[in-house]
Amino acid sequence: MTATQASESSDAAPRRGRPVEVQPEQAALIALRLFDERGYDEVSMEDVARAAGMSRRSLFRYFPRKADLVWSGAAEAQTDIRGALARARPEASTIDALRAAYATALDFSEDQWEATRRRLLLIQRHPSLYDAVRGQLDDQRELLASFIAEREGLARESLLVHVLTDAVSAASFSALVWWASGDERSPAEAVNAALAELQKAFGATSPIN
Amino acid sequence: MTATQASESSDAAPRRGRPVEVQPEQAALIALRLFDERGYDEVSMEDVARAAGMSRRSLFRYFPRKADLVWSGAAEAQTDIRGALARARPEASTIDALRAAYATALDFSEDQWEATRRRLLLIQRHPSLYDAVRGQLDDQRELLASFIAEREGLARESLLVHVLTDAVSAASFSALVWWASGDERSPAEAVNAALAELQKAFGATSPIN
DNA sequence: CACAGTTATAACACTCAGTGCCATAAATGG
DNA sequence: CCATTTATGGCACTGAGTGTTATAACTGTG
Numbered sequence: 001m002t003a004t005q006a007s008e009s010s011d012a013a014p015r016r017g018r019p020v021e022v023q024p025e026q027a028a029l030i031a032l033r034l035f036d037e038r039g040y041d042e043v044s045m046e047d048v049a050r051a052a053g054m055s056r057r058s059l060f061r062y063f064p065r066k067a068d069l070v071w072s073g074a075a076e077a078q079t080d081i082r083g084a085l086a087r088a089r090p091e092a093s094t095i096d097a098l099r100a101a102y103a104t105a106l107d108f109s110e111d112q113w114e115a116t117r118r119r120l121l122l123i124q125r126h127p128s129l130y131d132a133v134r135g136q137l138d139d140q141r142e143l144l145a146s147f148i149a150e151r152e153g154l155a156r157e158s159l160l161v162h163v164l165t166d167a168v169s170a171a172s173f174s175a176l177v178w179w180a181s182g183d184e185r186s187p188a189e190a191v192n193a194a195l196a197e198l199q200k201a202f203g204a205t206s207p208i209n
Numbered sequence: 210m211t212a213t214q215a216s217e218s219s220d221a222a223p224r225r226g227r228p229v230e231v232q233p234e235q236a237a238l239i240a241l242r243l244f245d246e247r248g249y250d251e252v253s254m255e256d257v258a259r260a261a262g263m264s265r266r267s268l269f270r271y272f273p274r275k276a277d278l279v280w281s282g283a284a285e286a287q288t289d290i291r292g293a294l295a296r297a298r299p300e301a302s303t304i305d306a307l308r309a310a311y312a313t314a315l316d317f318s319e320d321q322w323e324a325t326r327r328r329l330l331l332i333q334r335h336p337s338l339y340d341a342v343r344g345q346l347d348d349q350r351e352l353l354a355s356f357i358a359e360r361e362g363l364a365r366e367s368l369l370v371h372v373l374t375d376a377v378s379a380a381s382f383s384a385l386v387w388w389a390s391g392d393e394r395s396p397a398e399a400v401n402a403a404l405a406e407l408q409k410a411f412g413a414t415s416p417i418n
Numbered sequence: 419c420a421c422a423g424t425t426a427t428a429a430c431a432c433t434c435a436g437t438g439c440c441a442t443a444a445a446t447g448g
Numbered sequence: 449c450c451a452t453t454t455a456t457g458g459c460a461c462t463g464a465g466t467g468t469t470a471t472a473a474c475t476g477t478g
Contacts, residue, residue, distance in 0.1 A: 017425025018473040044463060055428045060465065095411065127343055134336055152410075159387050163380045163403040164410055170379030171372045178368050194372040201361075201373055202304065202411030226454025227444040253434060264457045266437095275435065 024062040027052035028073025032118060035070070040126050070122055071132035074115065079105040081140050085147045094151045095168075098144070099195045102172055106188040113187070120180035133173075141169050171198055233271040236261035237282025241327060244279070249335050279331055280341035283324065288314040290349050294356045303360045304377075307353070308404045311381055315397040322396070329389035342382075350378050380407055 031048045045066055049059040063069050084101035092100065108116065123129040145165040149156045175194035179187050240257045254275055258268040272278050293310035301309065317325065332338040354374040358365045384403035388396050 014475075015425085016423080016475055018427075020426070021473095045465090046463080057429075057466095058427055061426085064465080066464065127347075128340055130339070131337055138336075159384065159392070159399070159403060160406045160410065162387050163383050163407055166383035167376040167380040167407055171376040174372045174375035175368065178371050183368070190368070194368060197369045198372060198376055199411055201369065202408055223446075224454085225446055225452080227456075229455070254436090255434080266457055266459095267455080269436065270455085273436080 022052055022054045022058075025073050027054065027059060027062065028069050029115075031069040031073075032115070032122075035122055036118060040070075040122060040129070065131065067129050067132035069132075070119055070129050071136070074119060079140075081105045081143050085143060088147075094148060095195065095199055097151070098147075098168060099192055102191045102195070103188045106176075106186075106191055108187060116187070117180045120177055124177055124180065137169060137173065141165050144168060167198075168195070171195060231261055231263045231267075234282050236263065236268060236271065237278050238324070240278040240282075241324070241331075244331055245327060249279075249331060249338070274340065276338050276341035278341075279328055279338050280345070283328060288349075290314045290352050294352060297356075303357060304404065304408055306360070307356075307377060308401055311400045311404070312397045315385075315395075315400055317396060325396070326389045329386055333386055333389065346378060346382065350374050353377060376407075377404070380404060 027048065030052045031043070034043045034048060034051060045059055046056050048069065049056045052059065063072065081101060084104040085097075087104070088097040088101055123133065145156060145161055148154070148164055148168075149158070149161045152161075154161050171194050172191045175191045176187055178194070179185065179190035183190050185193070236257065239261045240252070243252045243257060243260060254268055255265050257278065258265045261268065272281065290310060293313040294306075296313070297306035297310055332342065354365060354370055357363070357373055357377075358367070358370045361370075363370050380403050381400045384400045385396055387403070388394065388399035392399050394402070
């Protein structure tokens with residue numbers, strides 16, 4: 001939603017005014033490289049702008065916050081949780097359906113893994129960069145919440161829906177970060193394993209309170 | 210850890226140099242009131258400093274980041290998860306022990322609820338304020354992780370420990386925010402109910418993958 | 419080609435968060 | 449009175465983020 005608008009490359013629409021000089025995604029990649037080399041705090045927006053060949057002001061137009069350079073410019077990692085949830089098998093349990101949806105939505109192509117990994121490692125090193133992912137995660141949580149509420153027949157604003165949503169969301173993001181830190185499996189497999197283990201861990205405890 | 214150092218009021222230690230003129234907690238309360246009245250973004254550190262009767266520079270000495278005014282100055286809400294975990298009954302399951310620990314650590318006195326509620330609502334309204342709680346939550350997660358790893362006989366850096374820790378942490382914080390948004394129960398009861406429902410929800414699903 | 423409409427760019431100036439430096443004030447102990 | 453310790457506040461600086469505005473580059477039309 002808040003991400004870049006570089007939707008199609010095979011765009012037949014005959015654009016109107018002055019064309020974009022430097023593609024935003026390119027600026028984000030340059031920024032990512034600079035952050036890796038010198039450290040996030042040691043690279044100013046001015047630096048990124050210069051390296052990308054645009055003015056500071058233009059850079060801010062595409063990336064309103066510096067943190068956005070880390071994630072919002074990620075053409076990869078734009079998951080389709082919505083579609084995956086819509087295609088959930090009706091007979092599966094809610095948790096199983098969520099696992100399947102994540103598995104589908106996180107099925108990145110291998111080339112994209114490395115950029116995503118670097119982004120996640122940056123976020124891990126600079127916790128305040130969580131701001132960069134918050135928007136996307138909030139959107140995902142919204143979808144999760146609606147899905148859970150409907151499947152379980154619960155009120156959208158009930159305690160259980162909120163708690164379940166946040167727990168699942170945190171668990172899957174945790175698994176992604178874990179994967180970024182060196183897991184050899186794919187992101188999809190890491191999240192799938194994480195939710196499976198959560199299920200096992202909670203399911204193994206004494207049934208009710 | 211990173212919080213204020215106003216440990217004791219009955220402090221017999223004969224302090225040395227120049228005394229503190231304005232107590233930091235007081236400045237934080239004034240700031241909280243201003244944030245409620247005018248909105249977080251519409252109140253500058255300069256404003257808070259003036260209202261609290263100190264210089265901008267001094268304010269920054271006690272609250273290195275503006276967000277710290279929201280949470281770090283909270284003498285209430287300093288939970289003792291560590292102690293509560295240490296007193297966990299050995300025969301209880303891990304999750305049950307965690308629930309009991311939260312119930313104990315979150316047993317605020319009623320007077321403190323209102324300030325905490327206002328802080329949490331501010332954080333909910335301005336997600337970037339999550340920065341303010343992150344430090345404390347990170348410390349708590351560290352304790353949770355060690356506890357879970359030991360009780361379950363797992364490696365501290367295993368996927369399951371990370372995921373379980375993050376899920377439980379997110380769930381309890383979620384319950385706290387839920388409580389702040391109008392739940393009539395106490396924070397301790399909200400978190401307890403949340404973890405119980407999580408247990409039930411996961412326990413009810415098909416056992417393994 | 420000239421012209422109007424559209425969109426991107428960059429320069430300028432501004433607010434505010436956050437930091438380093440340092441002179442000075444206010445306490446204590448000898 | 450003097451040395452030490454600690455808190456204060458002023459000054460200046462960097463960097464993020466924003467509003468404004470003039471201008472450049474493109475498209476389509478007559």
